[in-house]
Amino acid sequence: MAPRLPEQPTWALDVLGALDAGILLLDRHCRVLYWNGWMEQASTLTAREILGHDLFDALPNLRESRLHIAVRDTLATGAPGVLSHTLNPMLFPLRLADGRRMVHNVVIRPLPSNAQSPHSPVAGSEARCLIQVTDVTASVNRERVLREQRDARYRAIVDTAPDAIITTDTRGMVQWMNGTATRQFDYRPDELIGQSVTVLLGDDAPDWIAMAERSGPGTAGRDAATQPVELSGRRRDGSHIDLELSMARWESEGRSFITGILRDITERRRTREELRTSALAMRQLAEQTKATLDALPAFIAVLDRSGHIVSVNRAWAEAGPETSFLGQGCIVGDDYLDHCGRGETVDPRADGVMESLRTLLGEGGPPVSAEYVTNSQHWFRCLAAPMPAGPFGGTVLMHIDVTEIKSMEAALRKLVGQKSTLLREVNHRVKNSLQLVSSLLTLQTLSLPDERVRVHFQDARSRIEAIARVHNRLYQADQFQTIEFGTYLNELCEDLARASGGESMCDIVVRSDVIDLPIDHAAPLGLIANELITNAVKHRGDEPARVTVTFMREGDDLALTVSDRGPGLPSNFDIRKSRSLGMRLISSLAGQIRASVDIDTTAQGTTFRIELPVPDEVPLLEATSAEEIGG
Numbered sequence: 130m131a132p133r134l135p136e137q138p139t140w141a142l143d144v145l146g147a148l149d150a151g152i153l154l155l156d157r158h159c160r161v162l163y164w165n166g167w168m169e170q171a172s173t174l175t176a177r178e179i180l181g182h183d184l185f186d187a188l189p190n191l192r193e194s195r196l197h198i199a200v201r202d203t204l205a206t207g208a209p210g211v212l213s214h215t216l217n218p219m220l221f222p223l224r225l226a227d228g229r230r231m232v233h234n235v236v237i238r239p240l241p242s243n244a245q246s247p248h249s250p251v252a253g254s255e256a257r258c259l260i261q262v263t264d265v266t267a268s269v270n271r272e273r274v275l276r277e278q279r280d281a282r283y284r285a286i287v288d289t290a291p292d293a294i295i296t297t298d299t300r301g302m303v304q305w306m307n308g309t310a311t312r313q314f315d316y317r318p319d320e321l322i323g324q325s326v327t328v329l330l331g332d333d334a335p336d337w338i339a340m341a342e343r344s345g346p347g348t349a350g351r352d353a354a355t356q357p358v359e360l361s362g363r364r365r366d367g368s369h370i371d372l373e374l375s376m377a378r379w380e381s382e383g384r385s386f387i388t389g390i391l392r393d394i395t396e397r398r399r400t401r402e403e404l405r406t407s408a409l410a411m412r413q414l415a416e417q418t419k420a421t422l423d424a425l426p427a428f429i430a431v432l433d434r435s436g437h438i439v440s441v442n443r444a445w446a447e448a449g450p451e452t453s454f455l456g457q458g459c460i461v462g463d464d465y466l467d468h469c470g471r472g473e474t475v476d477p478r479a480d481g482v483m484e485s486l487r488t489l490l491g492e493g494g495p496p497v498s499a500e501y502v503t504n505s506q507h508w509f510r511c512l513a514a515p516m517p518a519g520p521f522g523g524t525v526l527m528h529i530d531v532t533e534i535k536s537m538e539a540a541l542r543k544l545v546g547q548k549s550t551l552l553r554e555v556n557h558r559v560k561n562s563l564q565l566v567s568s569l570l571t572l573q574t575l576s577l578p579d580e581r582v583r584v585h586f587q588d589a590r591s592r593i594e595a596i597a598r599v600h601n602r603l604y605q606a607d608q609f610q611t612i613e614f615g616t617y618l619n620e621l622c623e624d625l626a627r628a629s630g631g632e633s634m635c636d637i638v639v640r641s642d643v644i645d646l647p648i649d650h651a652a653p654l655g656l657i658a659n660e661l662i663t664n665a666v667k668h669r670g671d672e673p674a675r676v677t678v679t680f681m682r683e684g685d686d687l688a689l690t691v692s693d694r695g696p697g698l699p700s701n702f703d704i705r706k707s708r709s710l711g712m713r714l715i716s717s718l719a720g721q722i723r724a725s726v727d728i729d730t731t732a733q734g735t736t737f738r739i740e741l742p743v744p745d746e747v748p749l750l751e752a753t754s755a756e757e758i759g760g
Contacts, residue, residue, distance in 0.1 A: 148167065152262075153165070155204070155258050199237050203237045210236075214232050220233060221262060303321045304322065313364075315365040357392075358373070426444060427442075427444060428442070428527065431525050435464070435523075438462060469483060482497065634666070638677045660715050665735075678691050682743070688740045692735070719739060
């Protein structure tokens with residue numbers, strides 16, 4: 130039977146009921162002596178249902194809980210107790226008005242033994258405790274929202290960082306990694322959680338834990354941790370990646386963690402290797418260039434913009450007394466223009482070289498090239514070129530001793546002159562010999578009584594004279610490998626017209642481009658022209674011969690045409706089957722110069738066309754307009 134409670138002042142009940150907290154009073158047997166209205170609303174247990182009953186009988190889930198133990202300790206020892214929701218998840222089963230679980234804290238205070246309980250008729254002898262329950266749901270939710278906002282900002286910053294960020298515990302087990310790390314190593318975000326960080330490191334990587342130990346407490350450790358370490362990483366597919374690692378060790382809620390920032394330096398390392406390779410190549414190139422310049426017999430120096438010598442090659446450094454143009458004692462660091470101006474040369478062009486060099490250094494301009502002779506009869510060629518892109522600007526200067534070359538050129542000019550005279554004499558003698566043979570044939574012709582025999586002798590004389598004209602042209606020309614064939618053709622037609630009796634017997638018109646032909650083409654082509662023109666005049670019929678001769682360039686070919694208005698040839702005429710000596714001669718000579726022979730015969734006359742390729746080794750003069758020359 131529940132004890133009878135004495136009457137209490139109404140104001141005390143009003144105060145306890147108005148409190149925004151739960152208030153309950155327990156006696157030494159944990160029986161509920163007071164249960165205010167706040168507790169009724171939060172627990173759905175009314176005061177009538179619980180007053181006088183053991184609290185832990187009414188709420189059996191709390192028996193032997195941390196709350197039960199704390200209440201017994203307070204009743205036994207008189208020491209207060211505080212139970213926080215963070216460390217004690219099993220407190221009163223309280224709910225908010227909307228049905229959500231209430232987050233609350235509990236404070237347990239002992240009451241003095243002489244205090245009279247509001248519900249106890251006896252004062253003094255029993256131990257009692259007061260339990261206060263405080264609703265902290267709003268503050269906890271507010272802290273949670275703030276924490277989530279803070280964590281969201283942190284995650285946004287960390288996840289968008291360009292570097293991989295990985296957090297492990299002190300054993301090296303992965304606790305968290307940002308999005309860059311998952312993409313960089315090709316793993317899913319939660320795939321490596323709980324695994325060793327060594328999965329992401331190469332075989333040559335330093336120990337993760339050992340590096341973390343150096344980042345522990347102490348100035349030296351912190352300084353060591355700030356120094357990045359280069360190492361190799363390993364992706365999911367086993368491929369390697371170059372990384373730079375920075376580490377920091379930190380603590381939270383009594384636990385230690387290690388955070389590492391892994392920056393991808395593959396491109397940086399590749400660029401560094403390229404720069405190292407490029408620098409090595411540049412050093413090798415500089416050494417090769419210096420070795421090459423030292424091996425040259427020329428005297429080479431580099432001048433800055435003011436004319437001072439920056440560097441010289443070995444020949445310059447070891448120059449003898451014959452090189453007075455270098456300036457006596459002129460070395461690196463000296464003003465070259467000042468020293469060189471003291472030298473003496475017998476050639477006034479040396480002063481022009483120095484003036485051009487001063488202009489080149491002061492104003493820039495095209496390279497300088499000149500030759501001069503010194504008072505020791507040494508010839509030098511001076512070459513100077515600007516270096517606007519060089520580290521010193523200025524000019525590279527080179528003096529080349531060309532004395533031996535000049536001597537060789539003089540000897541060569543003498544030999545060429547002697548050879549020219551000899552070739553001219555040879556051609557003159559060949560021409561005279563051929564003319565002598567022609568004269569002998571003429572005398573022999575006059576002594577022959579048979580007209581048909583005299584014709585053969587005259588044909589032979591005409592052919593010999595055609596060859597003699599080639600050598601006559603070579604004798605008169607400045608070069609002996611080629612002749613201008615248009616002029617030769619004009620002279621040939623004039624001579625044949627006079628030999629045939631003049632304008633009363635024939636009229637020869639020549640049209641030709643200005644074309645040089647080598648002798649091995651000119652002689653056969655001249656004989657072919659001689660045969661064709663002679664035949665046209667010989668077989669003219671009763672009327673005077675009308676012959677047109679052209680020699681033109683047509684693309685990559687040369688074409689010689691001889692047209693007449695005589696009685697013509699038979700329609701079935703074949704030059705290869707002709708028994709005529711002249712036709713056989715034309716066919717044979719055309720084969721020698723790879724020429725084709727085409728014949729167009731009509732009742733009004735015949736046209737022979739000799740077509741041959743332009744000789745590759747002979748440069749042709751620019752063709753002039755066709756010129757008509759009367760023969």
